[in-house]
Amino acid sequence: MKLANHLLSILESLHDAVLVIARDSTIVYINNAYSVQFGVPADKLIGRKLSKVEPKARIHDVLKNGQPLINDYSYLHSLNIHVFANITPLIENGELIGAVAIMKDISEFYALQDELERYKTYSTRLEEQLHNKIFEMLESHVPVMRQAVHIARQVAESEATIMLYGETGVGKEVFARAIHEASPRRDREFVAINMASLPESLFESELFGFEDGSFTGSRKGGKKGLLELAEGGTLFLDEIGELSLFLQAKLLRVLQERLFRRVGGTNPVPLNVRIIGATNRNLNKMMETGAFRNDLYYRLHVVPIHIPPLRERKPDLPLLIHTIMGDLSMKYGKHITLTQEVYEMFEQYDWPGNVRELGNVLERMTAICPRSYFVPDDVPESIRQEREAEKMEDTTPIYEGGIGLPGAIEQTEKEMIIEALRVSRTKTAAIERLGISRKAFYQKLKKYGLL
Template identity: 60%
Template sequence: MNLEKHYLSILESLHDAVFVVSKDSTIVYVNQAYSRHFGIPSNKIIGRRLTEMEPKARILEVLLSGKELVNDYSYVHSLRKDVCANLTPLMEDGELIGAVGIMKDISEVMALQEELKQYRSYSSKLERQLYQQEFSLLDSKNFKMLSVVNLARKVAATEASVIIYGETGVGKELMAKAIHEASSRMDKPFVPINMASIPESLFESELFGHEEGSFTGSRKGGKKGIFELANGGTLFLDEIGEMPLNLQAKILRVIQERTFQRVGGTKSYPLEVRIITATHRDLSEQIKQGNFREDLYYRLNVVSLHIPPLRERKEDLPFLISTLLSNLNSKYKKYGVVTPEVVDILTQHQWPGNVRELVNALERMVAVSDQTYFVTEDIPEYIRLKENSSEKAIPIQLVNSGNQDQNLDGLMEKTERNLIADALRKSKNRTEAIYKLGISRKTFYEKLRKHGLL
């Protein structure tokens, strides 16, 4: 087979555009693909000088240097196309006689890249808006709260472990989620778990998962634990102060070694997770009492955030009421607004249950009321009576003071029992009793068990 006779046929069969220029840049050949891709008949271009058509054509550099250009990207103004070309000098007896170019039209690819760039820019904008939205729920006019939120914004951009301190209901999980959403892990899982809600016998199984048959009642096929579910993302351990010491040692080992094993298994799973914890307890005091490991504390407490209770930042109540009411209106498809009198009464309340109690009170108002404007009668009775009528203190039936053998501890125990029992009698339900007593739900039930009132 004489290939020389078939060179033109080969060039014409190519799907890529081919053109050949002489030493003086005159176009001497273009194949059919060139005409097809760029819409220029060969007789309209052959014989013309490239220096006149496209003065900045890259192939002119090849004619000057005698060196090829491979995978060269450029924009051809005369064609109004983005192209990728391989440009090669043509030599005869060691002398440059011209150059050949093989080009692909990549205009669509470049357009897609530009579109992708715009989408990425838009995505970044949405991410920034989401970041602002997450922390907007924590916006405050209170100096202490502002300082906490600003520190949280800073730490969100790092991988530092965080402990969030605060009373029940102040929004510790909301703070943890805001940190996660503003971090580089925002597209990975955020897995919250309340340590106080897990029976001690199930701690390890819940945290690390278990293999099939590892214990009676274990799930067929095994089960992933929360460490495994949160891998790559953020694990939020709420009420970390309730964790028993033996489990604290295992958590510490997992954090140090960055691996864990399921209960009943031997396979080690790699761990790549950010840990945020929260507690209402004073962990430094817990350490002194021997209830919390000091080494684990320093692993978890790289940065500490102390969220003040709602009663210490009442200047935030109008904003919180407005924001929460807007969310609840959307949930219940209503358009309720509060009157200034309602805001005044809600602002006077001490909110022992913090933001969680506020949400509960507002949701009751939205769910029950048929009015567009919420008035004082719509406020939950336990708040309205206490704030508007200066509700009298619950009378306490003291033990017989004539009993000379009664010591102070015994007197306080019986007084506490009488106080709780009286609150239960005078309240419609236990929730109202909790609010009247001004204690957390967890503490309330602990004392019910302690005094045999359950």
């Protein structure tokens, strides 16, 4: 088999490696690009059988069946490289006389692909760690709180609308942010709206935005509303129970149609947000009295999550204090610990302001404490006074000859509480049955060992 000189010049000018073999797999030609790219001199290959050098080379298949292989990927064991090749049979007078392969080394591409896969795996692990870190601040030893966090984790990846229930200060926005950060929308905005703080006159302009010149005194060029700012992200509607029926109707329309218009505008703007609502109100009772729309309730009440108050999760105090004090140490540049006596005062307090109150108390104490540890005098007076009041109640004397009037009153009181707990489905129902405040109820539970 001979190649014309002019054809050899063309082959030598190519930047891709060229290999030509005869019908019996003898290597008859490699161009200079082949030698340079693969580091093999021509005299080391020409004349040898490719079947001996590279038994599994794909060019052998072309010699067998006479069919070309276009855009073919293969691995050359003799050279330890991945190649991309076009392999064509050589036909002369209708007879197969050999084959030619034009190849490109793509080992770097494969290396980059492997590197990309490693980065993907690493990224996935980091994402899982971040997902876990997000919910670490919500760790709990209390079953009801653990259940709330479990539900939040489950629904974070979905698009389901979530309704968070809980008293003021329990951490509803912390929950909402954790859900957002663990969701596919984490790279977009989290926009929190306190519905109670929006005056009815400004509701539409703040929520929907406005066009240039839509009303007297409006900003030149218009303004995006909070809904547009949350585009692609999460919209947190806090204090949803405080909206008037008029504003509830406006919000419902937007949530149903997933469209809104800026004030003074005519073009509809699509709403692409994940909705998370929150309230400290009993929306069921509000519906019964007509203070909250049924249709809006069912639009929001897809996945309800009930967050317990701090007084019902006292075992979590060490975790919460550790987390809060860690943040305060960075903020104030000092590390302060709690003595056992201070911790016991915290444990016996009912924390009506919940986690928010705990955080405020610890920050106040940290800001003014001159030592590396807290003492009882550092604790706010309101908490100390309650502690002293409980001590006085615990030292009520028992009169000789019987339990006396104070003892009889306490015994009757304890029996009434036990009976209320027995016949009531919830503690809230028991409190209503007894006709006392929630704070007094939990103080008495602790006093009589009923917690």
